[in-house]
Amino acid sequence: MRKMDLLWLYIKVGLRNAKRHLGQSLMSVLGLTLGLFASLTILLYALHESQYDSYHPQADSVYRAAIDLPELDLGADGIAMTPDGLKDFLLNRGGRNIEAATQLLPADKFFDLYHNNYKVRGTELVAADADMMSVFSLPLLNGDSSRLAEPNTLLLSQSLATRLFGQTDVVGTQLRLDNDIPLTIIGVFDDLPDDTHLAFDSIVSMGTIRAHSPTMFRDMRGNNFYTYIRVADEAPLSDYAEAVSNVLSANMNVKVETFFQPLTSIHLQSKLLGELKPGGDASVVIMALALAFGLLLIACFNFINMTTAHASIRAKEVGVRKSNGASRQHLFWQFMVETALLVVLSTLLACALIELSLPMINRFLEVQLVLNSLYWWVVLGLTVLLTFAAGCYPALFIARFDISKALRGEDQLARLGHGGFRKVLVFVQSMLTVTLLVLTYVVSAQIDHIEAMDTGYQRQQVVLSQALEERALRGDFISVKQRLERLHGVASVSWGEQVPTMAFNDSLSNISVSGSAYQHFDMTPIVGVGYNYVETFGMSLLAGRDFSLDFSGDYYSADDDGEQGQAMGMIVTRSFARLAGFDEVRDAVGQHLYSEQLQGVIVGVIDDVIFRAMDTPAQPFILALGYQSQGRSRIAIKLEQTPNAAQLAQINQLLSAEFNLRDNTLTTLTAEFNRLHKQLRNQIVLLVLFTLLIVLLTLLGMLGLAKFSAERRIRELAIRRVIGASKFRLINLLSLDFIKVVALASVLAWPLAWWVSQRWLAGFAYSVEVAPVAFVLASVVTIVLSWITVSTISYFSTLMNPVDALKHD
Numbered sequence: 015m016r017k018m019d020l021l022w023l024y025i026k027v028g029l030r031n032a033k034r035h036l037g038q039s040l041m042s043v044l045g046l047t048l049g050l051f052a053s054l055t056i057l058l059y060a061l062h063e064s065q066y067d068s069y070h071p072q073a074d075s076v077y078r079a080a081i082d083l084p085e086l087d088l089g090a091d092g093i094a095m096t097p098d099g100l101k102d103f104l105l106n107r108g109g110r111n112i113e114a115a116t117q118l119l120p121a122d123k124f125f126d127l128y129h130n131n132y133k134v135r136g137t138e139l140v141a142a143d144a145d146m147m148s149v150f151s152l153p154l155l156n157g158d159s160s161r162l163a164e165p166n167t168l169l170l171s172q173s174l175a176t177r178l179f180g181q182t183d184v185v186g187t188q189l190r191l192d193n194d195i196p197l198t199i200i201g202v203f204d205d206l207p208d209d210t211h212l213a214f215d216s217i218v219s220m221g222t223i224r225a226h227s228p229t230m231f232r233d234m235r236g237n238n239f240y241t242y243i244r245v246a247d248e249a250p251l252s253d254y255a256e257a258v259s260n261v262l263s264a265n266m267n268v269k270v271e272t273f274f275q276p277l278t279s280i281h282l283q284s285k286l287l288g289e290l291k292p293g294g295d296a297s298v299v300i301m302a303l304a305l306a307f308g309l310l311l312i313a314c315f316n317f318i319n320m321t322t323a324h325a326s327i328r329a330k331e332v333g334v335r336k337s338n339g340a341s342r343q344h345l346f347w348q349f350m351v352e353t354a355l356l357v358v359l360s361t362l363l364a365c366a367l368i369e370l371s372l373p374m375i376n377r378f379l380e381v382q383l384v385l386n387s388l389y390w391w392v393v394l395g396l397t398v399l400l401t402f403a404a405g406c407y408p409a410l411f412i413a414r415f416d417i418s419k420a421l422r423g424e425d426q427l428a429r430l431g432h433g434g435f436r437k438v439l440v441f442v443q444s445m446l447t448v449t450l451l452v453l454t455y456v457v458s459a460q461i462d463h464i465e466a467m468d469t470g471y472q473r474q475q476v477v478l479s480q481a482l483e484e485r486a487l488r489g490d491f492i493s494v495k496q497r498l499e500r501l502h503g504v505a506s507v508s509w510g511e512q513v514p515t516m517a518f519n520d521s522l523s524n525i526s527v528s529g530s531a532y533q534h535f536d537m538t539p540i541v542g543v544g545y546n547y548v549e550t551f552g553m554s555l556l557a558g559r560d561f562s563l564d565f566s567g568d569y570y571s572a573d574d575d576g577e578q579g580q581a582m583g584m585i586v587t588r589s590f591a592r593l594a595g596f597d598e599v600r601d602a603v604g605q606h607l608y609s610e611q612l613q614g615v616i617v618g619v620i621d622d623v624i625f626r627a628m629d630t631p632a633q634p635f636i637l638a639l640g641y642q643s644q645g646r647s648r649i650a651i652k653l654e655q656t657p658n659a660a661q662l663a664q665i666n667q668l669l670s671a672e673f674n675l676r677d678n679t680l681t682t683l684t685a686e687f688n689r690l691h692k693q694l695r696n697q698i699v700l701l702v703l704f705t706l707l708i709v710l711l712t713l714l715g716m717l718g719l720a721k722f723s724a725e726r727r728i729r730e731l732a733i734r735r736v737i738g739a740s741k742f743r744l745i746n747l748l749s750l751d752f753i754k755v756v757a758l759a760s761v762l763a764w765p766l767a768w769w770v771s772q773r774w775l776a777g778f779a780y781s782v783e784v785a786p787v788a789f790v791l792a793s794v795v796t797i798v799l800s801w802i803t804v805s806t807i808s809y810f811s812t813l814m815n816p817v818d819a820l821k822h823d
Contacts, residue, residue, distance in 0.1 A: 031352060039356065042317050045714050046360035046404075049313025050396075051367045052707050055375065056306035057392060058368070058383050063294045065388075066209045066281035070151045072244060075113075076277040077251065079104070079241040080286055081262065083537055085269050090630065092273070094286040096241045097265075099233035100258065104243055107257055111249035114148035118240040120290065121218055123519065124227070124645035126483060128193040129178055133675070135480070137174065140214040141223045149242050150212070157185045157201020162219045168197040171215040175202045191218065192483070195226060208382035211280045213291040234265040240290070242277070267524050268537060287517060297777065298697070301770075305704055308446045310400070312708060315439040316715030317404045321353075353405030361397045379696065437755050440719070443712045444759035444796055445766065450705040451792035452767035453774065456784055457698045460775065463782045464691060470623030470632065471514045472552030475505075476683035477657055478513060479649040479669055484642045491544065492563070494672050498651060501664055505652045509544040511644045514551060514625055515686040518635065520643050522609040527594045527616075529605045538590065538634055540612075542570075542641035548585060548620055550652045551683075556588060557600035558618030561639045568617060570640035581606060583639040584614035588622050590634035607636070614638060624780075627690045631779040650683075657682065709796075713803045716752060720807040748808035749801055756800045760793035767792070 033039075067073055079100060082092035101115045119141040127134040144163040146152070152159070161167050168189060175182045178189075182202045189197050197218060206212055224231055230238060245251065255272045262270040275284055282296040369385070376383055487509055495507045512518060518539035525538055547553075548560040561568060561583055568583025584607055586594075591602040599619040607614045614636075622632040651665060662680055669675060688695075734744060768784060775781040 038320060041714065041717075042320055042356055043360050043363070045313050045316040045320075045711055046357060046400075047363045047367070048707060049309050049316075049711055050360055050364035050400075052704055053306040053310040053313075054364055054393060054396070055368055055371075056302045056309075056704075057396075058385070058389055059379065059381070060299050060303050060306075061389060061392065062209055062381060062383050063282060063299050066294070067211060067277045069207060069209070070149075070277065073277050075246075076149055076242060076244050077274040078277060078280060079243070079258070079272060079274055080284075081237065081259075082271045082273070083268055084271055090287045091285040092271075092287070093237055094240060094284065094288045094290075095237040096239055096272075097234045097236050097262070098231045098239045100239070100241045103234070103258065103261065104241070104254060107254060108243070108245070108249065111246045112243050113246060114145055114244040116143060116145040116149045116242050117220070118142050118146070118212075118214075118242075118290075119220065119223060119230075119238060120240075121223060124230070125192050125218075125223075126646075127197075127216065128190040131193060133193070134178065134189070135679075137216055138214045139216045139218060141218050141220045143220045146217070149244050153204045155182055155202045155204060157199075159201055159203075161200040162217065163221070164200075165219055165221040165225055166195065166197055167200045167219040167222070169201050169203055169217040170199055171205050172202055173205050174215040175199075191222065191226070195222065197222065209281075211284075211290060211293065234261055237288075243274075288519075292693075295777070297773065301774065305450075308450075309704065309708060309711065310396075312443050312446060312711045312715070314400065314404045315443055316711060317353075317356075319439050319715055319719055321404075350401070350405045354401045357397060357401045357404065361393065361400075365393065378699075437751075440716065440752065440755045441759045443715060444756045444800070445763040447705075447709055447712050447796050448760045448763035448789075448792045449767040449770060450701070450708055451795060452764075452784075452788045453770055454698070454701050454705050455788040455791065456771040456775065456782070457694075457701055459782045459785070459788075460778065461691070461694060461698055463780070464628045464694070467624075467628070467780060469514070469628075469687075470553060470621055471683075473514070473683040473687050475653045475656060476551065477651045477653065477662065477665060478681050478683060478686065479651075480675070480679055481646040481648055482509075482673055484645050484647065487544070487642070487647055494668075495545070498665065498668060501661070501668070503654050503657075503661055504665075505654050506546045506550045507649065507651050508547040508550040509647045509649045510547055511542040511642060511647045512625070513648055513650055513686075514623065514683065515627075515690055517626055518633070522611055522636065525607065525609045527602070527605050527607050529596075529601070538636060540636045540638055540641070542643060542647070543637050543639060544647075545639070547637060547650075548618070550650050552652070553623060554621040556619045556621055558585070558603040558616070560618060561585070561637075565617070568615075568639045570638065570642075578612060582612070582614045582641060583617045585618040585620055585637040586616055587620055587632075587634050589632065590636065591619050593634055612638065612641065628780055629778050709799065713799060716800055716803050717807060720748070720752065720804040745805050745808040749804045752804045753797060753801055756797055757793075760796050763793075764789045 067076075070076065078094070079096050080092050080094050081096055098117065098119075101117050104112055105115050120139075121141040122137060122139040125139065127137050127139060142162060144160050146162070147159050155172060157169070159169060162169065170178075170184065172182055175184050178184075179187065184199050185201060187199045189199065191197055203217075206214070230236075251274045255274060258272040259270050262272065280293065282294045282299065284293055372383060372385070491509070498504055498507045511520070518541070520541075521537050521539050523537055543561065545561045545563055548555055559565075565583065567580065570582040571579040573579065586602065586607075588599055591599045594602060594605075596602045602616050602619055605616050607616060620637075623635075624630070624632045625635065649669065653661065666680055669680075734747075767789060771784050771788075775784075
């Protein structure tokens with residue numbers, strides 16, 4: 015018989031058997047479909063995360079320079095931004111080994127775009143030079159990007175151009191920078207894809223910023239610029255890093271270590287301050303892949319278990335085929351084809367589910383997952399792999415049946431050792447279930463810990479404005495503050511260049527404090543703030559006083575040349591006072607603080623504040639009254655109670671009128687805090703869903719095995735009923751074998767669950783202890799659910815009439 019005819023025969027026999035044993039086939043397909051749906055969804059997410067920035071033509075040759083200050087506790091692995099002079103230094107040092115270099119400046123932190131005298135909200139503006147196109151792929155829809163070498167030029171993304179003008183044919187049109195400097199649009203580029211660490215929708219020429227704000231360009235000092243290089247294969251990056259470190263250390267008066275990050279590794283592996291947008295987490299991706307593997311493993315185990323457990327039903331068929339001359343090889347391929355049919359059907363159903371649910375998944379994860387060609391190759395490979403993984407053992411197992419015993423209807427499962435293998439599979443499934451239940455408990459406890467922990471400030475009842483230009487607050491802000499405070503329910507008003515939940519963006523270097531035994535410590539974050547900042551955010555004042563209008567002389571002042579006048583008022587944290595050598599924090603009050611940039615008098619000490627997210631520890635920092643260096647600030651309004659719509663409308667109306675705002679949006683500090691930890695909440699939702707799915711798959715497999723076990727022992731159960739055994743005793747008899755395995759697996763899973771939980775908690779500066787109750791509870795839930803599943807099948811088996819079970823014997 016030709017191979018194609020034989021294959022077609024295998025397919026027809028497989029379809030016939032699937033129809034004949036429809037219940038078993040549907041259960042197998044359901045288990046595989048659910049397992050594949052979850053696993054392929056996770057794999058799609060993992061592929062998306064691992065492919066960041068790989069679309070650039072020479073992505074493997076592009077690196078980003080970054081720095082670390084090892085003598086200081088930055089709360090991160092370093093800083094993503096570098097001085098502006100680094101680009102030219104690297105080009106001169108590297109010669110032909112550095113093929114191109116470019117720098118990006120996050121200009122939206124300092125400047126705003128204006129259209130028709132209104133600020134364009136929600137833009138992500140960067141400054142760059144024409145060399146940017148030699149490093150990154152940025153397809154233009156129209157225009158000429160080389161004109162970025164000219165001053166007063168601007169590129170817009172397709173979406174921003176459409177939002178502002180309703181079309182993309184806008185070359186030659188003008189916008190304004192800070193409503194002052196005209197910018198000519200020289201081109202429109204395609205929107206950035208989702209899988210990039212870059213984040214911008216408009217690019218202003220670097221020459222514009224240099225002419226408008228020359229003080230931002232400090233050669234080898236400061237760190238406002240992202241520096242990228244494209245190198246030749248043999249470029250000695252370690253030599254460049256050492257040379258840059260030496261120069262920066264000499265210029266910044268602090269030890270600096272420079273390193274280069276491969277472009278394609280930034281999203282998952284970079285844990286630096288000042289990223290253009292939040293990155294991913296390689297450990298989360300690894301855990302997700304492990305979860306996908308576990309789901310697929312359980313689905314595969316269920317298929318193997320149910321196939322081999324029902325093998326006795328087809329024993330006579332195998333015996334007849336062997337007696338008619340069928341070889342083991344033919345039988346093996348017959349059952350492999352049957353497996354392939356079920357796997358392919360399950361894969362098609364899983365892919366259809368993914369296609370239907372993809373928009374919802376994208377909205378929930380806030381990503382743009384796409385079913386690209388790489389994904390379909392993965393699906394094809396996984397289908398082939400799963401066919402062999404799920405089909406080989408059952409096919410070999412059934413093909414080994416003895417002819418004479420098969421024709422006599424004797425049970426061969428015990429002889430071939432399937433009982434032990436079945437127990438191993440149930441054992442592994444139960445271990446995975448307990449591990450995920452423990453992890454779910456730990457993640458939920460960590461979220462509760464974050465929400466209940468004292469961050470050092472009160473986030474309830476605080477309303478925040480959008481970022482306002484620095485010059486907007488240079489006017490008569492005191493009158494605005496007083497008008498706001500006269501509104502019903504407003505307790506206090508202040509402003510800050512940063513408010514809690516935001517990253518620090520400025521620091522002082524070469525600091526000394528009078529009366530301190532420790533002189534010249536470096537790189538301490540500084541935040542420019544307004545009056546009553548401590549009161550507005552409910553920070554705990556340990557010594558001294560808050561900034562107050564009664565002490566207006568504390569406010570920062572400078573002459574036309576930017577030279578500071580009298581020392582301004584400063585408030586420092588407890589850890590800063592301890593770092594300065596003051597055992598009693600009250601001793602720091604009244605001391606003078608000096609740095610290369612500023613000088614001030616410490617008027618108060620507050621308790622430490624976890625300013626950013628809970629995965630970063632509390633840092634020492636300085637609050638400086640009236641100091642503004644970052645171009646924009648946010649107004650904070652503390653209310654006496656939870657804000658209502660009428661209050662928010664009043665506040666919004668006053669701010670919009672005062673600062674000429676259109677579509678002004680207020681937010682709450684609680685919302686900002688929740689946004690910081692949204693990814694963590696998404697993780698618990700996904701973890702719960704996938705844990706429930708694994709529990710469902712485990713119970714589905716156990717259901718099939720319990721049903722088969724009861725069918726095999728139907729005559730034994732009938733005899734026991736005849737001699738007086740109770741239903742409860744029969745139920746426990748059938749359940750005992752399963753419960754023993756599940757109970758042992760539940761206890762042995764504890765070390766694995768503890769290790770996984772500790773690895774996950776290591777990413778937080780403040781984490782919960784893994785409570786013993788988590789392990790006990792997970793084991794009890796697994797054992798109880800298993801007992802209920804097996805007992806339900808056992809119960810229905812005890813309802814049979816003993817006469818019907820014994821009449822054929």
